Amino acid sequence: MTGRRVAVVLWLAGLALAAAQIAQTRFVADFSSFLPRAPTAEQRLLVGQLRSGAVSRVILIGIDGGDAASRAKASRALAQSLASSPLISSAANGSGGNFERESGLLLANRYVLSPRVEPGRFTEEGLRVAIGETLDLLASAAGLAVKPLVARDPTGELLATIEEMQPAGGPRLVEGVWASPDGSRALLLARTRAAGSDTDAQAKAVSFIEDSFRDAAAGAGERAMRLVMTGPGVFSVRSRAMIVHDVERLAAVSMAIVAALLLVVYRSALALGLGLLPVVSGAVAGIAAVSLGFGAVHGITLGFGTTLIGEAVDYSIYLFVQSERTGAAGGARWIEGFWPTIRLGVLTSIAGFSALVFSGLPGLAQLGVYSIAGLMIAAAVTRFVLPALLPASLRIRDLSPLGLRIASAAARLAWVRWALAALALAAALVLFVHRETLWDPRLSSLNPISASDRELDAELREALGASDARLVVAVRGASADEALESAQQVGARLDPLVASGKLAGYESPARFLPAAATQRARLASLPDSATLRERLSRALARSPLRVSKLEPFIADVERARGSPLLTREAIRGTALEAALDGMLFADEDGWTAVLGLRAPAAAPIDAGAVRAALDGTGAGKAVLLDVKREVDRLYSGYLRQAFIASAAGLAVIVALLIFTLRSARRVARVMAPLVASVVVVAAWHALAGTRMSLLHLVGLLLVVAVGSNYALFFDRMAQDRAGAPRTLASLALANATTVASFGVLGLSSVPVLSAIGSTVALGAFLTLLFALQFAQGAPQHADDHPYRGPS
Amino acid sequence: MRPVRACLVMACIALGPARAAELDVASLFESIAHEPPGRATFHETKFLALLDTPLESSGELVFTPPDRLEKRTLKPRPESVTVDRDRVVIERAGKRHSLAMREQPQAAVLVDGIRATLAGDLASLTRTYSAALEGTPARWRLVLRPLDPALAALVERVEIGGAQAQVRSVEIFQADGDRSVMTISPSP
Numbered sequence: 001m002t003g004r005r006v007a008v009v010l011w012l013a014g015l016a017l018a019a020a021q022i023a024q025t026r027f028v029a030d031f032s033s034f035l036p037r038a039p040t041a042e043q044r045l046l047v048g049q050l051r052s053g054a055v056s057r058v059i060l061i062g063i064d065g066g067d068a069a070s071r072a073k074a075s076r077a078l079a080q081s082l083a084s085s086p087l088i089s090s091a092a093n094g095s096g097g098n099f100e101r102e103s104g105l106l107l108a109n110r111y112v113l114s115p116r117v118e119p120g121r122f123t124e125e126g127l128r129v130a131i132g133e134t135l136d137l138l139a140s141a142a143g144l145a146v147k148p149l150v151a152r153d154p155t156g157e158l159l160a161t162i163e164e165m166q167p168a169g170g171p172r173l174v175e176g177v178w179a180s181p182d183g184s185r186a187l188l189l190a191r192t193r194a195a196g197s198d199t200d201a202q203a204k205a206v207s208f209i210e211d212s213f214r215d216a217a218a219g220a221g222e223r224a225m226r227l228v229m230t231g232p233g234v235f236s237v238r239s240r241a242m243i244v245h246d247v248e249r250l251a252a253v254s255m256a257i258v259a260a261l262l263l264v265v266y267r268s269a270l271a272l273g274l275g276l277l278p279v280v281s282g283a284v285a286g287i288a289a290v291s292l293g294f295g296a297v298h299g300i301t302l303g304f305g306t307t308l309i310g311e312a313v314d315y316s317i318y319l320f321v322q323s324e325r326t327g328a329a330g331g332a333r334w335i336e337g338f339w340p341t342i343r344l345g346v347l348t349s350i351a352g353f354s355a356l357v358f359s360g361l362p363g364l365a366q367l368g369v370y371s372i373a374g375l376m377i378a379a380a381v382t383r384f385v386l387p388a389l390l391p392a393s394l395r396i397r398d399l400s401p402l403g404l405r406i407a408s409a410a411a412r413l414a415w416v417r418w419a420l421a422a423l424a425l426a427a428a429l430v431l432f433v434h435r436e437t438l439w440d441p442r443l444s445s446l447n448p449i450s451a452s453d454r455e456l457d458a459e460l461r462e463a464l465g466a467s468d469a470r471l472v473v474a475v476r477g478a479s480a481d482e483a484l485e486s487a488q489q490v491g492a493r494l495d496p497l498v499a500s501g502k503l504a505g506y507e508s509p510a511r512f513l514p515a516a517a518t519q520r521a522r523l524a525s526l527p528d529s530a531t532l533r534e535r536l537s538r539a540l541a542r543s544p545l546r547v548s549k550l551e552p553f554i555a556d557v558e559r560a561r562g563s564p565l566l567t568r569e570a571i572r573g574t575a576l577e578a579a580l581d582g583m584l585f586a587d588e589d590g591w592t593a594v595l596g597l598r599a600p601a602a603a604p605i606d607a608g609a610v611r612a613a614l615d616g617t618g619a620g621k622a623v624l625l626d627v628k629r630e631v632d633r634l635y636s637g638y639l640r641q642a643f644i645a646s647a648a649g650l651a652v653i654v655a656l657l658i659f660t661l662r663s664a665r666r667v668a669r670v671m672a673p674l675v676a677s678v679v680v681v682a683a684w685h686a687l688a689g690t691r692m693s694l695l696h697l698v699g700l701l702l703v704v705a706v707g708s709n710y711a712l713f714f715d716r717m718a719q720d721r722a723g724a725p726r727t728l729a730s731l732a733l734a735n736a737t738t739v740a741s742f743g744v745l746g747l748s749s750v751p752v753l754s755a756i757g758s759t760v761a762l763g764a765f766l767t768l769l770f771a772l773q774f775a776q777g778a779p780q781h782a783d784d785h786p787y788r789g790p791s
Numbered sequence: 792m793r794p795v796r797a798c799l800v801m802a803c804i805a806l807g808p809a810r811a812a813e814l815d816v817a818s819l820f821e822s823i824a825h826e827p828p829g830r831a832t833f834h835e836t837k838f839l840a841l842l843d844t845p846l847e848s849s850g851e852l853v854f855t856p857p858d859r860l861e862k863r864t865l866k867p868r869p870e871s872v873t874v875d876r877d878r879v880v881i882e883r884a885g886k887r888h889s890l891a892m893r894e895q896p897q898a899a900v901l902v903d904g905i906r907a908t909l910a911g912d913l914a915s916l917t918r919t920y921s922a923a924l925e926g927t928p929a930r931w932r933l934v935l936r937p938l939d940p941a942l943a944a945l946v947e948r949v950e951i952g953g954a955q956a957q958v959r960s961v962e963i964f965q966a967d968g969d970r971s972v973m974t975i976s977p978s979p
Contacts, residue, residue: 135842135846136867136868136883137883138839138846139835139837139846139847139848139864139867139868140848140864140868140870140872140883143837144945144946144965147839147841147969150841151841544842544843544844544845545841545842545843549841
């Protein structure tokens with residue numbers, strides 16, 4: 001008894017510790033955790049981009065409804081409130097221009113920022129041309145805007161700087177703000193300060209935008225306006241909400257079904273409550289283990305919690321239902337007679353889930369750790385804690401009649417046997433025919449975002465001309481400055497492609513912070529005051545502009561010559577830094593600059609031309625990344641790796657069975673129903689047109705884990721005929737709870753959850769059916785087939 | 792509909808001193824609005840304090856009712872400015888700049904007053920300017936003063952001169968004393 005009391009105390013202490021751990025756990029839903037952890041340098045770059053690159057921080061915003069004027073008013077108010085928030089690093093809606101706010105900074109630093117500053121520009125001839133252009137501009141419609149700056153900046157460097165930073169084009173303007181091509185939606189583009197993978201911060205940003213919009217819409221006096229938002233961060237916030245919503249709802253439903261089922265069978269609320277203890281303990285332990293090992297828990301892992309109900313509830317069912325014959329539930333005889341079988345079942349399950357832990361993919365490793373910790377704790381609680389808590393008076397009704405009925409029904413329906421055999425064979429054939437298209441190699445197959453949301457995203461991106469960064473050029477350097485210098489070299493190779501229309505443009509960090517060498521070279525092109533004055537007087541000999549009017553210009557040039565270079569510190573907190581952020585990254589081996597390419601209207605980017613432009617140069621360190629293709633390639637590479645790990649897990653299961661059962665025939669009999677049902681489930685997905693994803697593979701692993709328990713019990717029944725009816729009844733009950741809870745999960749609107757749910761519900765049911773029809777251990781009526789004893 | 796609106800507008804406008812029976816803004820604009828669309832050549836001279844000699848430019852104006860005006864400069868450098876509803880497109884040196892008018896009033900003001908006048912669109916004109924009319928139908932002058940203080944800081948007034956339903960000149964007086972004169976003559 002003291003041993004049991006110790007077990008209970010340990011269990012309670014463990015629960016308390018786990019609960020404390022869960023209380024401080026962060027829950028995330030960003031899909032980059034389904035990307036590999038330690039890939040090559042190039043892949044690391046890619047994953048970095050998807051987690052925290054400029055692309056990951058973009059939020060595309062649309063305002064629908066109302067009239068154009070009130071949309072524009074709301075857009076202005078929204079942009080203003082976003083610009084003042086520390087959560088948002090920049091917000092643009094086409095009014096004013098993003099960088100004009102920084103005109104003081106740009107004006108002061110125009111001689112290091114302007115791409116046109118080079119030695120030739122400040123010769124007599126260069127000055128004549130540059131000033132001539134400015135005078136033309138003065139005569140033009142833009143003259144009024146240019147006039148105040150002519151005396152300080154007659155060569156037009158500020159204008160050149162602004163043009164460099166915000167390329168011409170952009171969305172259509174309606175009432176002075178960006179709008180969709182048909183004008184019916186006002187558009188804004190915001191960037192969050194936090195990385196896209198920081199789901200908590202993204203959630204804050206999203207709700208801040210929603211609140212700001214409500215105020216802005218109220219200010220515009222229009223109730224009919226509606227806010228739409230897309231972007232990686234928005235999507236991960238939304239997925240998390242969807243998963244949490246589904247998990248909460250479906251977990252409650254499946255819990256209710258399982259509880260009702262058990263209550264009907266046990267006819268005892270106490271037995272029901274005790275029976276659920278292992279499940280709850282397992283789920284708590286699983287979440288705590290993941291939180292400890294990974295620092296954060298993914299929403300999908302949480303979703304998996306409900307699935308654990310399916311397997312862990314079986315343990316207590318076995319304990320209660322099988323115990324009757326052996327006296328008080330959890331008595332020594334049950335422990336002696338049944339516990340080894342359950343233990344073996346737990347071990348085979350752990351072997352299966354180890355495949356996930358060693359997958360190298362954080363998302364799946366979480367599922368593995370969760371399942372292993374959960375199952376181990378659930379089994380241990382069943383074995384050591386439950387018996388201590390069960391009152392001696394608790395007696396579960398004898399279920400042997402149910403077991404016998406099932407057995408005789410199975411025996412009578414002999415044709416089912418042949419039908420099942422034919423089904424397995426046909427399924428194998430289907431798999432063979434569909435072998436090329438069984439698996440979906442795209443990462444997006446895991447994405448719970450609805451097709452309509454993805455369409456909206458594409459629409460907003462097209463209207464905003466936002467680079468979806470499908471294609472980016474990445475260059476590395478030992479220092480930030482070196483990376484910027486390389487970015488500039490890459491830019492020089494891309495310029496001809498822009499001129500020839502093969503690219504609409506590109507975004508380079510070097511535009512916002514030129515490399516030190518470039519800045520020095522630009523400053524070195526500036527002549528001293530005396531030289532400049534002399535060149536100006538010759539250049540302006542026949543111009544209506546007198547040198548005497550240009551003293552502010554001469555003073556500015558002199559000041560620029562002596563001023564320090566522009567640094568990241570100098571632009572801290574400005575729109576320039578916000579733009580730089582997300583294009584220039586540090587990691588442990590150095591710095592990476594990323595140039596996003598913009599596709600020409602209505603045509604994809606010619607990757608071959610870009611590659612050729614980069615190849616023919618010394619900028620050989622540049623890498624062109626096709627983000628979507630690389631991600632899919634990475635994922636399908638991972639899928640392959642997961643297969644290998646699963647095969648290894650399967651091998652361990654077989655080895656475990658051989659070691660324990662010590663008979664090739666018995667091992668084959670245990671494995672056959674598992675293999676058959678996995679084949680049938682896979683074939684069913686193939687016929688339904690569902691290409692299986694990683695999560696289906698996880699589901700199949702779970703089928704093997706749950707099913708191995710059934711098969712092992714059938715094997716045990718073959719050794720112990722007397723207890724067979726009760727054992728069979730416990731299996732039927734366990735199977736009903738599994739099918740019910742996973743079946744409910746199969747109804748989820750989140751693809752990853754419904755994939756696991758449908759796979760396991762069908763697989764578990766089929767495994768029992770196959771085992772019942774083909775295993776030797778199924779109980780028979782004594783008068784039908786006299787007992788001959790185990791072989 | 793139209794007379795009603797015109798009466799309302801008239802009530803709002805402070806008319807000039809020569810408020811003769813035969814010369815009122817509403818009927819002038821009415822007659823301008825009925826002019827067939829067409830082309831005209833212009834010659835513009837800008838007098839800037841910054842420069843010793845005025846800047847000269849010339850080209851043509853193409854007006855398409857109700858609200859599209861293109862000012863096509865041919866000399867000294869080709870340039871085109873199109874005002875179409877609330878959008879200004881400037882094309883020069885192979886580059887196209889698209890601006891929202893309310894964001895870039897300085898760029899638009901030179902053309903917008905003319906456009907509204909050519910369109911006979913008094914309502915649009917009086918949203919941006921206070922208008923005063925003087926002279927006779929054979930030789931009238933419409934003086935426009937910006938209502939928006941930001942605009943008024945740049946442009947003191949615009950004077951549009953004409954004969955009957957024809958606009959003949961546009962003179963812009965900037966707040967800093969600079970000014971430009973554009974003379975318009977119908978294309979041959």
